[in-house]
Amino acid sequence: MQIAVVLFDRFTALDAVGPYETLGRLPDADLVFVAEERGPVRSDTGRLALVADRSFAEVPHPDIVIVPGGPGQTPQMENEALLAWLREADAHSTWTTSVCTGSLLLAAAGLLAGRRATSHWLALDFLKQFGAEPTGERVVLDGKYVTAAGVSSGIDMGLTLLGRIAGDEHAQAVQLLTEYDPQPPYDAGSPQKAPAHLVEEFRTKSRFILT
C-alpha cells in the first residue's frame, strides 16, 4: 500500500511525522515523502529539513495521501502544481487525509466541498470558504476523507486510520511500541482548555497571519 506524505516549504514537521510514525507502520506500507521536486524541504522553523525522496510526478497514484499544514500552507493555496497533483491523486486514492492546515489545501483543491472536516483551531473557519463544514473534533472521517486538527493530532489520526485498515490489534501494537500514553504537563491543548488570554492573543495575531 503506497502512502505519500506531501512536503512543501515551511510545513510543520510534526504534522508530517505523526502520521508517518503511526500509519507508516502498516504491515505493507510503501511510504514515501513527496514534493514538487526531489530534495530537502525546510520546515516552518527553518531549523529542520526532511528529504522528499520522490517528486509529485513520480508518485501519481498513492493509495493514501497525507497532507501536513504549517505557515507555508498559505502560498501553496495558489500553487497549481500541488493542487493539480492533489486532485489527480485523490481521484485514485483509497484515503485522502490531512493534518492541521493541510485541510485547507485539500479544500482549495476542491476536495472537501459538502464534507465535514477539521483543521488547526485557528484555521477552522476558513474551511467554510470552500464549502466544507468545520467541526471541533480532533479526527474527522467523512467517507474516504480524514482530516485532523492541529499539529500533534496527526498521531491520533494515524492510529485511527491504522485501526480501520489493519485492525485494532495492529493499531494497539503501534501505540504500545511508540509508547503513546500521553501525559502532558499542562492541560492547555485546545482553545476550550487553555488560558483564555492566550487563546485571544493567538486569535488576534492569526487575523493578520491567515487572512
Added chain:
Amino acid sequence: MQIAVVLFDRFTALDAVGPYETLGRLPDADLVFVAEERGPVRSDTGRLALVADRSFAEVPHPDIVIVPGGPGQTPQMENEALLAWLREADAHSTWTTSVCTGSLLLAAAGLLAGRRATSHWLALDFLKQFGAEPTGERVVLDGKYVTAAGVSSGIDMGLTLLGRIAGDEHAQAVQLLTEYDPQPPYDAGSPQKAPAHLVEEFRTKSRFILT
C-alpha cells in the same frame, strides 16, 4: 540558547521531532540537527531522511543536548565518535536529555551512573548495566539530566523542559499552538495498559533484538 538534536542511522523520527517541535519553540532557540557528518540521515523505517545541518565538530558545546533512540542505537553504543561528543557536550551543557533508547547512549557515555532515568519500556532494564536506576515514569528529571520514555514521550519531555526554562505560560502557548490535546483511539500506550499478549510478544522479540 543552542539546542542540538543528535541524528544517527536508523534513529526513530518522532523521538527527535517531538522535542524539536516543542522545546525548539523556546523564544531564543538556536536549534540545530547534528550528526557525525553533515547530510541526510535515514530513520529506522528507511523511508524518511532528516538533514543534519552540522557535524558534531561544528557544535561542540550546545546548551541543550537531545538524543533520540531507535533500532540504530545499538551499534552507536560502541561509536566512540558519538560517545566522546556526548561527554564533551555534557561537560558544558545546561540540560542533557534523551528520548526512548537515547538514554542508553547517555548511559554508555557514562553520564547516567547513579542517576534515576527512563527509556523505552522494552529497554528499561538495560539502564542498570550502566549504573542508572530505571523508573517507570514518562519523563524523569535528575539534576540536569532529563530522560523520556518511548518515542512519543519526547513531546511531554519537551513541554516539561520548556516550562522549566521559559515558564508555564510559554509552555502552555506551545501546547495550544501544537494543539496537544491527545485523544488516542485506544488505551494501549504502556505495558500496563496494552493487551497482555502484545506486551509478551514484544518482550519475547526484544530479547533477540536488544541483546
